[in-house]
Amino acid sequence: MTDQSYQPADHYDRVTQAWRLLLGAELHYGVFADPAEPLDDATRRLTQLMIDGARFEPGNRVLDVGCGTGAQARHNAQAFGVDVVGITTSGVGVDLARELTAGEGFTEHVTFEQRDGTDNEFPDASFDRVWILESSHLMRERERLVSEAVRVLRPGGRLVWCDLVRHRTIPFLELRDRREDFATLRTAFGDARMEPLASYQGWFEDAGLVVEQAEDLTDATLPTFQAWRDNAALHHDEAVEALGLDALRAFERSADILEGLWRDGTFGYGLIAASKPART
Numbered sequence: 001m002t003d004q005s006y007q008p009a010d011h012y013d014r015v016t017q018a019w020r021l022l023l024g025a026e027l028h029y030g031v032f033a034d035p036a037e038p039l040d041d042a043t044r045r046l047t048q049l050m051i052d053g054a055r056f057e058p059g060n061r062v063l064d065v066g067c068g069t070g071a072q073a074r075h076n077a078q079a080f081g082v083d084v085v086g087i088t089t090s091g092v093g094v095d096l097a098r099e100l101t102a103g104e105g106f107t108e109h110v111t112f113e114q115r116d117g118t119d120n121e122f123p124d125a126s127f128d129r130v131w132i133l134e135s136s137h138l139m140r141e142r143e144r145l146v147s148e149a150v151r152v153l154r155p156g157g158r159l160v161w162c163d164l165v166r167h168r169t170i171p172f173l174e175l176r177d178r179r180e181d182f183a184t185l186r187t188a189f190g191d192a193r194m195e196p197l198a199s200y201q202g203w204f205e206d207a208g209l210v211v212e213q214a215e216d217l218t219d220a221t222l223p224t225f226q227a228w229r230d231n232a233a234l235h236h237d238e239a240v241e242a243l244g245l246d247a248l249r250a251f252e253r254s255a256d257i258l259e260g261l262w263r264d265g266t267f268g269y270g271l272i273a274a275s276k277p278a279r280t
C-alpha cells in the first residue's frame, strides 16, 4: 500500500528544514571573525566574501552551479538586480527551489534547471557571472566543472568559487586505518572528494581565467564544527524526528571527524575570485 500523504517535496522540505537547524539558515560553512559569534553571522560572512568577489552589476546573468534550494540565487537576485539560473543534479532540489522561489515571488529573475555542472549544455559565453558555492567537492570530474564554467562565462565576466580543500595527500595506510571515519563522512554528507586550493587555482588559470584572489579560510571556518554540535544538542528532538537518530549521530560524529581533519592539517576551506580577460 502506498502512503497517499507522502509527497517527496514535503519530505525534502522537512529534511532540509532539519539541516537548517543543524547547519544554520544558509546551508554551508561559516567564516568566523570570532569563534563565539552566531553561526548565521558566520555563514553570511562566507556568502558576503563570494558576493565581494563576484562584483555583481544590475542585469548580470548569473549561473549558480550546485544551487541547493536556491537561497543564494534568490538573495543575489533580490539584493543586486541580477538574473540567476541555478542548476543542480537533484530533481527534488529543483522542485523545492522552484517552490520556494515562487513563494517569494522571484520567478521572473530566478530559474532552476536540472543540469550537471560538469556538462551544463549552455551556449558559450552566455553568462556574466559564475557562482560555485560548496558544490565542487561533490563532482568527480573537477576539471570538466572548471572548463564548463569558464566556457559559459563571457569575456570580461567573473567567477567565484569556494569549497572544502585538501592540504595534504593522505597515505593509503592512513586511509585504511581511518576508513570508518571516511565512511561516516560519506553517510552524513555524501560522496565527497577534496582537492588542494592550488589545484583549483591552476585549473582556473589553465582554462584562461586570471585568479585575483585565492584565500585559505581554514582557520576562519574551524569554529563551524562546534556550532554544528551546539545546534545538534539544541535541536536534538526535531532533528531525530526528521532525519532519524542514526543520521543525527553520523552528523555529530562527522563534526568531530572534520574538526580533527581541520586541526591536523588534512582538510580546510578555500575561496577563489577570478576574471575572464575581455577580448581585445
Ligand SMILES: C[S@@+](CC[C@H](N)C(=O)[O-])C[C@H]1O[C@@H](n2cnc3c(N)ncnc32)[C@H](O)[C@@H]1O
Pocket (backbone or CB within 6 Å): 026, 027, 028, 065, 066, 067, 068, 069, 071, 072, 087, 088, 089, 090, 093, 115, 116, 117, 118, 132, 133, 134, 135, 138, 139
Ligand atoms: C552542499 S550543497 C550546496 C548548495 C548551495 N550552493 C548552498 O551553499 O546552499 C551542494 C549542491 O551541489 C549539487 N550538485 C552535486 N553534484 C552536482 C553536479 N554534478 N552538477 C550540479 N550540481 C551538483 C547538489 O545537488 C547540491 O544542490
